[in-house]
Amino acid sequence: MDSADPSQSLSSSLDLKPLEALAGTGQTLSWNQLPSPQVERFTQALDPETGLGGIVTPETQEQLAAVVAWTAQQQVGILPYGNGSKLHWGGLVRNAGLGVGTARLNRLVEHAVGDLTVTVEAGMKFADLQGILAAADQFLPLDPAYPDRATIGGIIATADTGSLRHRYRGVRDILLGISFVRADGQLTKAGGRVVKNVAGYDLMKLLTGSYGTLGMITQATLRVYPMAEASGTVILTGNAEAIAQATQTLLASALTPVTVDLLSASWVKPWVKSWEIGIGPGLIVGFQGLSESVQQQSSRLLEVGEKLGLRGILADEPQLWRQFPQTIWNASSYPKVAAESPATASPEVSSGVSPIRCKIGILPTAAVATLMQSPAQGWIHAGVGLGILQFEPDTSIAVLEEQRRWCQAQGGFFSILEAPIELKQRLDPWGYTGNAWELMGQIKQKFDPQTRLSPQRFSFS
CATH class of the missing domain: 3.30.70.3450 (Alpha-Beta Plaits)
Known part of the structure; x- marks a missing residue:
């Protein structure tokens, strides 16, 4: 078996016919039916010995819940995704037999203009939501990677925001309510649709940045702000x-x-x-x-x-x-990549010569020193100490390990978001050295006892 070809995995024998009845015709595709850009996105997210039997993209929350319940009954691992713009971030997923997408869950549920809140389904694109809000002179204070392709659910799942965090804080801070499907297929809600809400345990904090390992986000209520003059x-x-x-x-x-x-x-x-x-x-x-x-x-x-x-x-x-x-997240802004392969201008297709991108966290006072000592191009949000380091495609593991040690010495972290599969197999993308792995593993066990949601995305699972 060629382990580099996911279509040759045992999971490619998955019978997709039951899913057509659950999600409707036209919403289910086998691996061999996927267009090449989509194949490339999934390939970059998966361990080479793991392959998908296909994908399913339900149109309603109820359909999505039914699909997840079916995978629980069949003990099939799933790879949740939105529009796939950040599927290749972080650890490689193993033992997933089915991709379950939310791109068709893209409806506006409610825009309470006077209350400065909006409720949308998880598959709505960030750019589309900003267009809706702009008509009311409002905006969502996030600036995620790949803003034209990113979905609201994907932004929450990866806790992805940038410079605007300085004024508006992180994704969790503007998230008022959330709906998600549990690993057993049950629909669950947390929070609400009002700014002041203290009901129940903060499940929103758990789901923010969970990379689809604890549940599949289906709907979110967010705080919005008036546009400035x-x-x-x-x-x-x-x-x-x-x-x-x-x-x-x-x-x-x-x-x-x-x-x-x-x-x-x-x-x-x-x-x-x-x-x-x-x-x-x-x-x-x-x-x-x-x-x-x-x-x-x-x-x-x-x-x-x-x-x-x-x-x-x-x-x-x-x-x-x-x-x-927009410039930093566009691979064509990297001179060597642009010169060697114009196709890498789109993050939808990775040619293997794209830059290595890493997310870092350091003490804000060490931001300038971090930029000056690093061989990478750097972008750091000075008020919070979070940022991105972009390395040349052929950067050695030794250099990356040295940069990780530097960030950890500054009281922070160094996570590999985008890199060749071979590199992620040899160097842990997360590099976590704290004492919370056991606790995180226990939470994962409670939410997903069969370890079917984005299995192995994090090292503890």
Whole structure:
């Protein structure tokens, strides 16, 4: 048996006919019927000895519950997914025989404009939801990877947000209520549709960042915010010590930025090449609010930079800080990848020469030092210490291990999101060294006693 070909796995003999009756015709596809981009996405998420018999994409929560109940009866492992934009993140899934998708669960359930809440099904695309909210001059304060493809359920399952975390905190903090299907196929709810809600145990915290290992999210109620009157972006560049000082001065000041990001010089350069600005690591700060406030705060930050010998600009583009994530998560922004394989511009298909992307967490005070010591391109949210390091495709395991040790020494972590399968087989993507593995394993056992939901996605399972 060729272990590199999932279609040759024993799971490929799975009988999909019962699923057609549960999920409707046209919602079930065998592995051999999948289009090549989808095959590639699944392949990057699976251990080479694991393959899927096929996928099913139910159209209702009830259909999804029935499918999961059937897999429980048949003892079939499942790989939950939304639109597949982040299927390749983290650990490799083993012993999954069926992919269960939520892309057809994409309806707006309720938008309570006056209450600043919205309830949607998990398969709704993030970009589509933002379009709906924009019509009411509101927005969801998240900035996930691959925003055009990411679904709300996938964002919650991976706890995926970026720069906006500085002002609006994390995914869990804007999640008010959730519905999900348990491993036995039972529909369950937690939280509610109001901002003040303290009913029951915080299952939402457990499900946020669980990567589909505890249940399949079907619906979510989220807190939304009014759009600001104005926004602006300040870019400061210069030597590392001055950038670090400017960052600490900003964070200790009365200024109220929405985003505070530190970028490696190589990531700053493409954005400032048309302006008269220095070379070096960059401090990118976004402000939102009343027009006068944005102007005043931007001017004060520019004054701070000038006193420290930094060069700075107030960018004309009011939404410039929103464009950074789109560039960073697009593989074509990586020069070597773009030159060697233009096809890697889309994350839907990985050619094997895409950059290695890792999520890090460090003490905020170590952010600049982390950027300067790393051979990777870096993007760190300075207020919280979370960020992304992007390494060249041929980076050695020794280099990655050294970077992991550095982050752990700074009181943080180093997780591998995107990397070749061979690398993930040799180096634990999570690298967790804390004392909570046993507790997490016990929680997994309670929620999924047969270990069928995203099996082995985390090392403890």
